[in-house]
Amino acid sequence: MKGYLEFLKRSDPEIYEALIGELNREQAKINLIASENYAPPVILKITGSLLTNKYAEGYPGKRYYSGCEFADRVEELARNRAMGLFGSEHANVQPHSGTQANMSVYFSLLKPGDTIMTMDLSSGGHLSHGAKSNFSGKLYRVVHYGVNRETEVLDYDEIRAIAEAERPKLIVAGGSSYSRLIDFEKFRQIADAVQAVLMVDMAHFSGLVAGEAHPSPIPFADVVTSTTHKTLRGPRGGFILARAEHGEKIDASVFPGVQGGPLMNVIAAKAVCFKEATKPKFKRYAQEVVLNARVLADKLASNGLRIVSGGTDTHLFVVDLRPMGITGKEAQEILDSVDINVNMNEIPYDPAPPNITNGIRIGTPAVTTRGMHPEHMDFLGDLITTALEKRHDAMALAKVRSEVQGLARSFPIYHEVSP
Ligand SMILES: *Cc1c(COP(=O)(O)O)cnc(C)c1O
DSSP states (O other): OHHHHHHHHHHOHHHHHHHHHHHHHHHHSEEOOTTOOOOOHHHHHHHTSGGGGOOOOEETTEESSSOOHHHHHHHHHHHHHHHHHHTOSEEEOOOSSHHHHHHHHHHHHOOTTOEEEEEOGGGTOOGGGTOTTSHHHHHSEEEEEOBOTTTOSBOHHHHHHHHHHHOOSEEEEOOSSOOSOOOHHHHHHHHHHTTOEEEEEOTTTHHHHHTTSSOOSTTTOSEEEEESSSTTOOSSOEEEEEOHHHHHHHHHIIIIIIOSSOOHHHHHHHHHHHHHTTSHHHHHHHHHHHHHHHHHHHHHHHTTOEEGGGSOSSSEEEEEOGGGTOOHHHHHHHHHHTTEEOEEEOOTTOOSOTTTOSEEEEEOHHHHHTTOOHHHHHHHHHHHHHHHHTTTOHHHHHHHHHHHHHHHHHSOSOSSOOO
């Protein structure tokens, strides 16, 4: 490993410096971005392994190239582990990302112009759920449901009424910034009432499902999509779980439908990630992620900040900054200046544009991987509050920054890994 860095330093100092810079950045900042995590060293190594060399278009036993015997073994293991971990009848582990997984499902079940029903972006949805700027918003007729304006949680009677009026062919449950449990059984009933297919996008909370810190959508959904790099803490990528009846169509939709050769190095890392997620240690991790989120949300609320929907059941929550008189963009910048990373995020029915917003999203998967416990969430909650409240006081900000740096130093992420 050292050898490669020495080589890179001489042969490509620009990339070398960016890699070292990123390593230092990850170690030095406190990361509360809800979609990020730190992959364990073994995952980093496998993602950088020689499996990147192999073309394995097709599926195990049905490849278009020779020499795929080890690729087949790797993909079989990954598929079987995914099915075992989540209890599903079919798995496709080839999608390069969560968006590719969603695209493959849409292409396998829908025709252009069909109606899909999804959660709107400001309520917590995702771009790949029909945003105008995304392929999904261009190819399909999109109708949205959202959270109730008062409670800021999903209203299943309203979702049912929209479904009955609009007759979607596909209903999508799940999102990127909805902090509450989703009632998958109710979604199943709604889908059945209008003869729609139910897809659950668990990109964010799949690690919590694996660790039994969140209900599983598998018994209720026809198809489930996910990423592997968020709460699951694996390599950057996606996968699809489905009832057996949809398996063949979905496989054909991933390849040759929307992708070429699979990233076998990433699929091997996914296999290891699925195995890690069956261990008691991972279950403890998932439980602690949720506990940490609840403690941090409670702390901020007790400091007077407004948490959307009043709290969280998951690994994330959204803070409404309007009472503080700052925008999401400003809060993101203030917190970045004290070495805390969050992302600006729309609040439900946000009147501000998406590149300004009135909220920030906060998540605990990364800090929990770092080893932080509820008492550190209390401490962080006070630091965040002070930074936002005293944003015009340079001395106060400098003090917060030095506390944040001290906290980061006491929780090193990687001990021996080169970037
Ligand atoms: C993150 C996310 C995705 C997509 O993930 P990418 O790997 O970035 O394409 C899809 N759906 C939801 C709900 C997400 O949060």
